Amino acid sequence: MLLLLIVRRLFLTIPTLFGVALLAFLLVHMAPGDPALAALGLDADGAWLITEADLVRVREDLGLNKPIAQQFGDWVWRALQGDFGRSYVQNTEVTRMVLKALPTTMILLCLTMGSAIVIGCTVGVLSAIYRGRTIDYVARFISILGVSTPTFWFALLLIWSLAYLVPIFPMNGPIARHGMIAMVLPTMALALHPAALIARMMRSSMLEVLSHDMIRTATAKGLTKRRVYFVHALRNAVNPVITVVGFQFANLMGGAVAVEFIFSLPGLGSLLIDSIYQKDVLVMQGAVLLIGVVFAASNLIVDLLYMIIDPRVRL
Amino acid sequence: MSQTASEYEGRAGAHRTSLVRARESFAIFLSKPLNAASFALTASLCLIAILAPVLAPYPYDAIDLAKGLTPPSWDNLLGTDTAGRDIFSRLLYGARMSLQIALVTVAFGMLVGVTIGAVAGYFGRWVDEVLMRIVEIFMAVPGIVMALALVAVLGPSIPSIILALSIRRITQFARVTRGAVLSVKTMDYISACHALGMSHPRIIFGHVLPNCVGPLIVLSSVLIGNVILTESALSFLGMGIQEPTPSIGTMIASGNEFLTFAPWISLFPGLFLLLVMLGFNLLGDGLRDHLDPRDGNVS
Numbered sequence: 001m002l003l004l005l006i007v008r009r010l011f012l013t014i015p016t017l018f019g020v021a022l023l024a025f026l027l028v029h030m031a032p033g034d035p036a037l038a039a040l041g042l043d044a045d046g047a048w049l050i051t052e053a054d055l056v057r058v059r060e061d062l063g064l065n066k067p068i069a070q071q072f073g074d075w076v077w078r079a080l081q082g083d084f085g086r087s088y089v090q091n092t093e094v095t096r097m098v099l100k101a102l103p104t105t106m107i108l109l110c111l112t113m114g115s116a117i118v119i120g121c122t123v124g125v126l127s128a129i130y131r132g133r134t135i136d137y138v139a140r141f142i143s144i145l146g147v148s149t150p151t152f153w154f155a156l157l158l159i160w161s162l163a164y165l166v167p168i169f170p171m172n173g174p175i176a177r178h179g180m181i182a183m184v185l186p187t188m189a190l191a192l193h194p195a196a197l198i199a200r201m202m203r204s205s206m207l208e209v210l211s212h213d214m215i216r217t218a219t220a221k222g223l224t225k226r227r228v229y230f231v232h233a234l235r236n237a238v239n240p241v242i243t244v245v246g247f248q249f250a251n252l253m254g255g256a257v258a259v260e261f262i263f264s265l266p267g268l269g270s271l272l273i274d275s276i277y278q279k280d281v282l283v284m285q286g287a288v289l290l291i292g293v294v295f296a297a298s299n300l301i302v303d304l305l306y307m308i309i310d311p312r313v314r315l
Numbered sequence: 316m317s318q319t320a321s322e323y324e325g326r327a328g329a330h331r332t333s334l335v336r337a338r339e340s341f342a343i344f345l346s347k348p349l350n351a352a353s354f355a356l357t358a359s360l361c362l363i364a365i366l367a368p369v370l371a372p373y374p375y376d377a378i379d380l381a382k383g384l385t386p387p388s389w390d391n392l393l394g395t396d397t398a399g400r401d402i403f404s405r406l407l408y409g410a411r412m413s414l415q416i417a418l419v420t421v422a423f424g425m426l427v428g429v430t431i432g433a434v435a436g437y438f439g440r441w442v443d444e445v446l447m448r449i450v451e452i453f454m455a456v457p458g459i460v461m462a463l464a465l466v467a468v469l470g471p472s473i474p475s476i477i478l479a480l481s482i483r484r485i486t487q488f489a490r491v492t493r494g495a496v497l498s499v500k501t502m503d504y505i506s507a508c509h510a511l512g513m514s515h516p517r518i519i520f521g522h523v524l525p526n527c528v529g530p531l532i533v534l535s536s537v538l539i540g541n542v543i544l545t546e547s548a549l550s551f552l553g554m555g556i557q558e559p560t561p562s563i564g565t566m567i568a569s570g571n572e573f574l575t576f577a578p579w580i581s582l583f584p585g586l587f588l589l590l591v592m593l594g595f596n597l598l599g600d601g602l603r604d605h606l607d608p609r610d611g612n613v614s
Binding site for chain 1: 448451452453454455456457458459460461463464465467468469544547548551552553554564567570571574575578581582584585588589592593596597600
């Protein structure tokens with residue numbers, strides 16, 4: 001039964017991936033003017049830089065002479081085989097650039113999500129247990145501040161405070177240069193928002209569960225407070241939190257763009273920004289496609305986790 | 316939010332107009348200190364945006380190179396940037412710009428999104444299926460990535476920024492509206508409308524949507540904050556509002572390289588953005604608690 005549900009959920013990913021592919025594909029064609037020029041990183045004013053023969057060759061390369069539906073089909077077929085085309089601007093395989101950027105982004109996302117879950121859940125549970133006391137008010141104040149803080153500004157604030165005023169961490173740069181310490185500030189910057197949201201969700205979910213009769217029963221039968229809170233209440237409170245974690249994981253991909261850019265981490269986000277600045281439409285297309293795939297994959301993983309953890313979903 | 320509903324039911328209190336009731340409801344909303352604070356925050360943002368030309372001590376583009384990178388002082392409350400432009404004045408105009416873009420974006424997103432969501436939810440079946448599948452396609456890529464790519468492709472102008480930001484709002488409005496419509500359309504008074512032989516558009520716009528206002532108000536308040544943030548992020552990344560037009564995002568970005576010896580360039584605009592976000596988030600929270608029928612505190 002569970003297997004059937006998982007297979008069904010896997011099939012549901014196909015339309016999403018189709019959507020990602022369609023959006024990424026249309027990017028090149030949405031540019032005003034000649035898509036071949038756009039692929040070369042030029043706009044209409046730059047047309048004199050190249051000969052008509054070059055343009056014809058590019059059109060031939062990209063298959064721009066074919067009907068658009070066939071172009072899309074061909075493009076998807078090649079993308080499925082791992083061929084995202086070749087950047088004319090940088091004269092490199094897009095696939096290679098994208099795959100080189102992927103690990104940094106994945107490390108950043110996993111570190112962020114891990115710390116956000118640990119911090120968010122701890123703060124949320126404490127807040128619920130000590131409801132109405134100082135610790136609760138402080139936690140709630142920090143949570144609402146965290147939800148409202150712009151990620152990119154918080155990143156600058158962290159650099160200013162923890163890399164300049166008190167120089168503990170490197171200002172920016174890849175793991176290759178500084179080792180894992182390079183990821184501390186980016187992770188903190190990116191984790192603030194999801195951690196705060198998780199804390200808020202955890203608090204309200206925990207409070208709701210704590211008001212249930214079963215908690216009174218558990219207390220009445222003489223269980224220790226710790227056992228009631230962490231075994232009986234937490235297990236039941238965790239489900240809505242997982243949903244939030246899912247949404248957040250997906251949103252994180254967006255925040256990661258700015259954070260990677262600020263900390264000069266060579267991930268997918270930096271690749272996207274660089275390709276935008278260099279008007280390298282094909283790399284941009286590849287980056288958007290892969291970001292969309294990561295996005296869909298994280299949604300999928302969260303849903304699957306949800307099915308495994310919460311038996312009620314399986315019914 | 317059962318104003319129209321109770322009018323049909325003809326219960327006591329039906330003689331009061333919905334305007335009076337909205338005003339009473341608003342007074343109850345403001346009686347909570349946190350709600351009042353969030354309302355004050357967002358209202359003062361609106362005031363700042365409207366009064367920017369009056370409040371600003373300097374024009375936003377007044378370059379004074381001799382005063383470049385002055386720390387905060389009485390002359391320049393929040394200091395100056397590299398070109399000696401007054402950060403306080405630029406911030407006021409930036410807020411004006413951000414709020415204008417946010418309002419247009421949310422209004423546009425609401426118009427299109429609510430229509431899509433209402434039609435999908437009301438007619439159901441294949442209409443619902445087709446519309447929501449299309450909406451889902453646009454949710455397949457993270458909002459900011461989508462907006463970045465779109466602005467990059469269309470060129471960074473205000474209309475393309477608004478378009479890029481609206482797409483995600485359309486999907487959000489469509490989904491929320493659809494959900495609300497699904498629950499409203501099973502109500503007895505909607506069946507009564509059918510029985511009276513009303514046309515579909517009249518039922519949708521006259522009787523279904525007015526009863527979906529609650530969630531839409533909450534969503535709008537959250538989304539205005541959301542759009543201001545996303546627009547700032549776009550501008551920060553260089554794909555939003557372009558110099559010399561002031562925008563909070565570009566201001567924060569322009570301080571990036573001077574962080575070590577002129578931190579005020581980035582810090583104050585960011586702090587301001589934080590306050591704006593705080594206002595809209597608290598307002599959204601407060602409105603959600605206030606309008607959520609499950610709590611039953613609206614009637």
